Amino acid sequence: MDKVKPKKHLGQHFLTDLGIAEKIAKGMTGHRGVKKVLEIGPGMGVLTDFLLQEPWDLYLVDVDTESIAYLHKKYPQLGEKIIEADFLKHDFGKVIEGDYAVVGNFPYNISSQIFFKVLEDRHKVPEVVCMLQKEVAQRIASPPGNKDYGILSVLLQAFYDIEYLFSVPPGVFNPPPKVNSGVIRLKRNETKKLDCDEKMFFRVVKQAFSTRRKTLRNALKSMGLAEEVREMSLLDKRAEQLGVQDFVFLTNQIQATWNK
Known part of the structure; x- marks a missing residue:
């Protein structure tokens, strides 16, 4: 199969290091017994290969038509679970029944928007494991009193327990980004509703x-x-x-x- 060319306007940086892909996949814990997993932006399936080695009920979503065609050829067994859509605009409640975890190498240019979407769907998303720009990852995981602590830190920590797992250098991507990356894990906490409006x-x-x-x-x-x-x-x-x-x-x- 022809390789998919990374597209700058989609913020695509394809992970090429299999060891890191495996570490991300193994970062998934199945928190709260979740079995269904949605991978955002799988590209050519480097992370997907390792997710499929685990007993997940896997769904893939990508906005890139070329990637979708490639994924259908590579994983014919997934069929309709390969979804061509914009994660930010798609209602996955109509596609995935019940709770689902989210995993992926998030495009840097929309990572914050992805988290706001996760917050909207927080009652259905018990776990997130993702790679994003290191500064953003550190900000989300930072405790109060830290200079990195910000809006996303507060909003996500209200509903999730967050761990910074490990850092990733630019050289393991095609093309290499100009920044370092970080991998974090979010696990839904016991807060069903805040004690305020x-x-x-x-x-x-x-x-x-x-x-x-x-x-x-x-x-x-x-x-x-x-x-x-x-x-x-x-x-x-x-x-x-x-x-x-x-x-x-x-x-x-x-x-x-x-x-x-």
Whole structure:
């Protein structure tokens, strides 16, 4: 079969190191007994080969027509489980019945958007193992108080336990990216619902980090904080110093004054 040519506009960097592909595949734990796995952007199936050695019910999704044609020839047994679609726009609940894990070498240019989609589907996605730009991977896994800690850190850590597994150099890809990569694992925690208005929580977190060098009192000024909220000592801190529960508390305080 002819090889698939990586396409710059799709952010494709095909992994060529079989050892790393195997490590990523073995990073899947089947958290909460999940059996179905969706691989995002399989390209020519370097990671897929190792996933198929495990007892997963495997689905593949790729937006690249050339990759899809290649995958159908390479894995005819998967048939309709090879899906040509944009992960960000596709409703996988109509294709995959029940829960499913997500795995893949995420395109750098849409990795954050992939995680926001995972958050939307968090009740169906108990586990994610993925490779992405090292800086983004570190940010997602960072604890409060770390300079890397940001919006995605808070939002994902609200619903997932996150581990940074290992780093990957540029030379194991075709073409090599200009940055290092990192592999992380997310496991769904026991939080079914936050103890606050979740839409408001997302809004507060995003606004808090919009000017991360400022104190929360200044960063949240545009939200029209009531005087009793503005006077809270918590607002002397910067966003990166707050954990998930701090943001839940802050969200409830803001919501309470709005409802008066």
